[in-house]
Amino acid sequence: MNVIEASGLGKRYGGTWALRECALAIPAGHVAALVGPNGAGKTTLLHLAVGLVAPTAGSVTVLGGRPAGSPAALDGIAFVAQNTPLYKNLSAGDMLHLTRNLNRRFDQGYALARLADLGIPLTRKAGELSGGQHAQLALTLALARRPRLLVLDEPMAMLDPLARHDFMGTVMTAVADDGVSVLLSSHVLAELERVADYLILVSQGSVQVADEVDDLLAGHRVLTGPAAEAGRHAERLNVVHARHGAAQAHLLVRTSGVTDPVPPGWEAHPVSLEELTLAYLREPGAGALPGPARARYAEPTEVTK
Amino acid sequence: MTTLTVPAKPGRDASLRPVPWRRMAWVTWRQHRLALAGVAALFGVAAVYLLVTGLQMHHAYAAVAACRPAGSGICRQVAGNFLNTYAPGVGPVLGLLQVIPALIGAFAGATVLARELETGTFRYAWTQGFGRARWTVAKLVPLAVAVTVAAGAFSVLVSWYIQPIWGAGDDNGPLYPTIFDLRGVALAAWTLAAFAIGGLAGILIRRVIPAMFATFAVWAGLAFVTGWFLRRHYEAPLVTTNPNFAAPAWVISQVWTRGGQPASLSMINQTLRPVDVQAVTPGQFQPGPATPASIDPVHYLIQHGYTQLTTYQPDSRFWPFQWIEGGWLLALSLLLLAVTVWLVRRRAA
Numbered sequence: 060m061n062v063i064e065a066s067g068l069g070k071r072y073g074g075t076w077a078l079r080e081c082a083l084a085i086p087a088g089h090v091a092a093l094v095g096p097n098g099a100g101k102t103t104l105l106h107l108a109v110g111l112v113a114p115t116a117g118s119v120t121v122l123g124g125r126p127a128g129s130p131a132a133l134d135g136i137a138f139v140a141q142n143t144p145l146y147k148n149l150s151a152g153d154m155l156h157l158t159r160n161l162n163r164r165f166d167q168g169y170a171l172a173r174l175a176d177l178g179i180p181l182t183r184k185a186g187e188l189s190g191g192q193h194a195q196l197a198l199t200l201a202l203a204r205r206p207r208l209l210v211l212d213e214p215m216a217m218l219d220p221l222a223r224h225d226f227m228g229t230v231m232t233a234v235a236d237d238g239v240s241v242l243l244s245s246h247v248l249a250e251l252e253r254v255a256d257y258l259i260l261v262s263q264g265s266v267q268v269a270d271e272v273d274d275l276l277a278g279h280r281v282l283t284g285p286a287a288e289a290g291r292h293a294e295r296l297n298v299v300h301a302r303h304g305a306a307q308a309h310l311l312v313r314t315s316g317v318t319d320p321v322p323p324g325w326e327a328h329p330v331s332l333e334e335l336t337l338a339y340l341r342e343p344g345a346g347a348l349p350g351p352a353r354a355r356y357a358e359p360t361e362v363t364k
Numbered sequence: 365m366t367t368l369t370v371p372a373k374p375g376r377d378a379s380l381r382p383v384p385w386r387r388m389a390w391v392t393w394r395q396h397r398l399a400l401a402g403v404a405a406l407f408g409v410a411a412v413y414l415l416v417t418g419l420q421m422h423h424a425y426a427a428v429a430a431c432r433p434a435g436s437g438i439c440r441q442v443a444g445n446f447l448n449t450y451a452p453g454v455g456p457v458l459g460l461l462q463v464i465p466a467l468i469g470a471f472a473g474a475t476v477l478a479r480e481l482e483t484g485t486f487r488y489a490w491t492q493g494f495g496r497a498r499w500t501v502a503k504l505v506p507l508a509v510a511v512t513v514a515a516g517a518f519s520v521l522v523s524w525y526i527q528p529i530w531g532a533g534d535d536n537g538p539l540y541p542t543i544f545d546l547r548g549v550a551l552a553a554w555t556l557a558a559f560a561i562g563g564l565a566g567i568l569i570r571r572v573i574p575a576m577f578a579t580f581a582v583w584a585g586l587a588f589v590t591g592w593f594l595r596r597h598y599e600a601p602l603v604t605t606n607p608n609f610a611a612p613a614w615v616i617s618q619v620w621t622r623g624g625q626p627a628s629l630s631m632i633n634q635t636l637r638p639v640d641v642q643a644v645t646p647g648q649f650q651p652g653p654a655t656p657a658s659i660d661p662v663h664y665l666i667q668h669g670y671t672q673l674t675t676y677q678p679d680s681r682f683w684p685f686q687w688i689e690g691g692w693l694l695a696l697s698l699l700l701l702a703v704t705v706w707l708v709r710r711r712a713a
């Protein structure tokens with residue numbers, strides 16, 4: 060099952076396309092990271108997926124074919140928007156009761172236990188919580204709905220490092236306990252490296268990379284060798300990004316398999332997720348797409364975490 | 365653990381039972397109880413004022429009503445004294461009460477959607493399982509009903525309050541613009557319309573303060589056009605040439621004609637110059653120092669070939685007019701609310 064599937068998806072605001080010709084199929088059971096520069100269309104993509112905005116072109120479905128924003132889709136998705144908007148004048152207890160009334164499922168026991176763990180009193184108004192507690196409250200409300208897909212838009216942007224760590228701790232516990240699929244957008248690459256096992260890179264309104272992190276890491280490597288030879292090798296290698304020093308050149312290349320020969324006098328290194336992400340962000344023209352909705356995602360995916 | 369290993373069956377999931385409507389009752393109450401308290405306070409303060417001054421007025425009016433023989437000179441003087449004492453205070457009160465629908469529209473109506481959109485909380489509310497179109501209906505409809513019922517109850521009090529003024533024979537009857545829309549079904553209908561205007565302004569403007577001002581402006585324009593241009597045409601007005609016309613009615617206009625042509629004020633003044641009378645308006649004459657005491661300007665003009673045309677709506681048309689105004693305002697309100705829900709559904713952020 061694909062938690063999100065889009066084809067030809069586009070959204071235009073006025074005369075500019077925030078997202079265009081987006082094809083995407085994110086299989087279930089992943090913590091998928093949505094990465095891209097500001098204005099690349101990340102928030103637009105997430106809002107399309109949760110049904111907050113209607114597409115200008117194309118279509119997007121969630122949780123195995125439910126139209127985004129339909130009652131069935133809303134029932135299975137929990138969304139925590141950027142800056143985690145909550146009613147400032149309502150207490151944590153009221154927010155719990157509110158969310159419970161607005162949904163078919165609500166795990167009151169889980170929510171109360173989480174708030175107790177976090178040290179958030181039920182009588183405290185949402186507007187009086189610290190940034191970290193505020194985000195945790197929003198996340199708790201989302202997870203207590205027992206969603207099958209949790210969508211988070213820049214959840215860590217406003218948080219200090221400790222709060223980030225705690226926030227992602229809550230997310231990863233839910234992933235381990237319930238097998239909830241997660242799609243989160245973020246700028247914090249280092250944090251993503253720790254949690255994400257699926258990467259979607261968008262830039263300039265279109266999807267540049269979308270694949271499992273393990274496959275991406277296995278399919279890319281950095282070749283280091285004499286700068287003078289770099290141009291010659293680059294012609295027959297699939298170079299994503301080249302970094303030239305005075306004597307040595309570093310080529311981040313996409314490989315077709317582990318057996319690709321390394322040119323004599325060159326060294327091959329594995330690539331880190333952060334390196335790989337930065338390379339693609341620097342080269343908006345490069346792409347690594349497995350193609351939308353590959354057949355191998357059709358079978359149910361077991362959670363291995 | 366099991367959620368992901370079982371493949372989704374969209375067919376079955378799509379037929380999920382929706383979250384029951386009654387669950388929104390608490391949500392709407394919790395989030396709008398302050399606005400409802402404000403509406404209650406507004407009507408409460410106005411009601412206390414009307415009750416206190418109304419009781420005084422009714423007390424004083426008891427002497428007018430008890431005067432015998434009714435219609436005698438002394439009784440007319442008692443009634444006149446009563447009106448001189450109380451009528452001047454009533455006009456401004458009725459004027460102030462006019463803005464009640466607008467206040468409710470701005471504070472209770474415009475804020476419902478504008479606040480969500482301005483603070484970004486719509487991203488929370490509209491992604492919950494309840495669904496945003498139903499959420500909007502479940503908020504707007506109960507609030508609309510609440511403010512409409514409150515306004516309807518209040519208009520009964522206004523009717524009681526104004527009774528002595530009419531009992532004593534005040535000129536401005538129930539069709540007069542500043543009282544017509546405070547009685548019958550009109551106040552409830554105007555309040556509902558202002559609320560619906562506010563709701564629509566909220567989704568269109570998406571900011572609280574501008575939406576409130578827009579609600580006020582649109583309501584003011586609609587109320588003005590209705591009161592001064594539209595209402596008089598609900599039924600064809602009656603016209604009389606009787607200069608002593610005194611039926612209970614809302615006089616819309618009085619004009620003079622001569623030979624079938626409308627007579628201008630300067631024409632009238634020229635005719636009246638020999639008796640030194642100045643016409644301030646077609647119905648109001650200012651005698652000069654040389655005016656003979658026996659001269660009645662109206663009769664004088666009729667003797668000189670003029671005809672006075674009085675256009676009016678009889679007070680007996682009060683209820684038909686109430687139903688007409690209530691009817692179209694109700695239709696307008698339902699339309700505006702439907703458009704609001706449709707916009708929430710269609711036009712996302």
